[in-house]
Amino acid sequence: MVNDNEKLKALKEEYENIALPPELDDCIEKAMMKGKIEMSKIEIKRVDKRSNSSSNKWLKRFSGVAAVFIAFTISINTIPSFANTMYDVPGVGKLVQVLHFNRGTVEGGTVTDGTDVGFISLQQAKDEDKIIINFTKEDMPQDLANMYNISYSESPDTMIFTIPGARQFSAEKDFAALKKSEFVKDVYRIMTMDDSMIRFAVSFTGPVQYEVKEFKEPAQLVVSLKESPDTEKQQVYSVRSISLPYGENLGYMEEMLFSQEGLRILKDQEGTYLVEAGYYETEEKAQAKLQELVENTGLKDQLIIEQRSSDELPQYLEK
Amino acid sequence: MLTQDTVKRAIEGDEDSFLALINEKKGSMYRIAYSYVKNKHDALDIVQEAVYKAYISVAKLKNPENFNTWLIRIVINCAVDYLRKTKKIIYLEQENLEKAEENKNIEQNMDLHAAIDNLDTKHKAVIILRYFEDMTLQDIAQVLEWPVNTVKTYLYRALKQLKIKLEEVELSG
Missing domain, CATH: 3.30.70.1070 (Sporulation related repeat)
Known part of the structure; x- marks a missing residue:
């Protein structure tokens, strides 16, 4: 019995000598990032649900979105690392460029391969909606935006996103949520013969004013939509x-x-x-x-x- | 030592507090995972899954004082899940074999070592927690969500099994 106890002690020593690999911290960080992404998705769903359940729509939307904003403003000023956590909030990263284009095509981003158009969320404010496109790879947010090409055309007003070098489109599940925007009539994927390219289109209920911003760390494309003065139908x-x-x-x-x-x-x-x-x-x-x-x-x-x-x-x- | 306040802050969503708690327990988490899979790669996978699960569910933790046992429970569950899913053949990494060879007590330890590896997941958990992590029977009961008496029974049976296996090795050797 005494002998066995000693053996157990020796084993315990061996157990304690199991070296912690240098990758351990990295692995914990990745796990937390994954958790944050998951939580932000849950949060988006909750906000969506709230703003949807009619009666006091404005107040509810305010309490959801604005509270997040207030909390966010406080947090970003107090905790530097917090900035990296809110992937559903547009423009937390560094601004790469503001893309002005009046009908036609713009391009930007970095050449990549095998990325995923991970998730897209909608953020609604009083008279402006934001569509936030997030790029991920193996569930991890990317630092730099994928190559992209965005074109806006009229009749019907449609914005087409082309993302070469992306092979997955996890965000397809988020289409329904985008349709909650009053500006958005439909969102649909466009087929392509190229298996390393993702395309999708957002068709609008009418002419919109838009602006696209590209951010890095984390990589985001933020499309702001505002009502446009009515133009004559033709x-x-x-x-x-x-x-x-x-x-x-x-x-x-x-x-x-x-x-x-x-x-x-x-x-x-x-x-x-x-x-x-x-x-x-x-x-x-x-x-x-x-x-x-x-x-x-x-x-x-x-x-x-x-x-x-x-x-x-x-x-x-x-x- | 981290306080209950740290746990409370983590429950409320403070990320730095959560990370501090994880860092405090990462050694235990990794070693427990490692004890089940016996290789670095799989152990890291288990820790990652466990941290992820802890992160997304920490807000639901009702009693801050149970944080540690709760976390260890997640690790063990993840390890058992991992084994079930992958059904991998457990092997010793080369570097550990080399390290083990340096150990003077290798022969007698290897016997018990093998015996512990042969325990099923529940008996193994009890042995690891009791003798390697030095947890009390009450804490083990909390981790495994069993009554204390059940823990005692498992511990007794595990020890008995180990001894039997040791004897068998001795007999055949």
Whole structure:
């Protein structure tokens, strides 16, 4: 018995000599980061739920969002490390650039591969909504934003995000939450033949004023949306493909029309998709474009002209 | 020594307090995990999972005085989960074999060592907590969420099993 006790003691000594690896601290830090991300997601859901349950909407929204802001302002001034923790709050990192663009395309970010468009959250304030796009890799927030390309086009007002070098799109689950914004009509993923590229579109309920900011540490793209003074609706003539289901055919169609300047993939009213080569103010111009495209591609039965109002989503059309 | 106040602050969401508590217990967490999987890589995975789980649920901890036993419970649960999920063959890392060879008591220790490794997860937990982590029976009862008497029974059975195994080794050797 005494002997056994000594053996146990020797074993205990051995146990205590199990060396703590240098990676241990790093591993604890990673675990906490992962926890923070998880908690921020839970927090977003809670705020969403609150602001949704009608009656005293404004007050509830205030207590949710503003309280977070107040707490945040206090914390960021007192605890430096706190700044890294609030991934759902836009602009906690360092500002990389403010992107001004009035219709058209902007690009930015850093070349990466295998990242994940990890999660997207919506933050609503009195008359401004913010869409916050977060980049992660293996659940860890990234320091630098992925390469991105954002284009804004009208008729219908749509912002298309293209993220090359991203292979995962965990944020797809957050689409429903984004639709809570009064500015957002729909959010949808756009198919791509490139498996290292993520694309998605946000279509707006009308013209919006927007501004995009890129942040680092953590990497975020923050899109601010404000109401835009109403512009007059107009009729446009769209040169487009017939409606296609989400899938390869859409990709082939896009490739056939690749050289077109106004090329975009849109979702129609029925939830199927189409490739639009461009839209024009007059039917003649649209006809001319259609002729040219049919001659160049031979896609006689798949290309059509659709007349629609600038605030309408394209219709479901088949030949 | 960290106070109950630190635990209270961690429960309220103060991150620095949480990290301080984890740092205080990281040695125990890692060694317990290591005792189950016997290699650095898996032990780190277990610690990471445990810290993550602790982080997201610390707000729900009702009694601050139970922080340590609560944390150890999470580690053990994570280790047992990990073993069940991976069903990995437990092996000794080369560096540890080398270290063990330097140990003069290697022969007699290796017997008991092997015997402890052969215990099932519950009996192993009791031995680790009682003899390596020097925890009281009451604390072990809290960690494992068993009555104290059950802990005693397991401890007794574990010791008995170890002795039996030791004898077997002696007989065959």
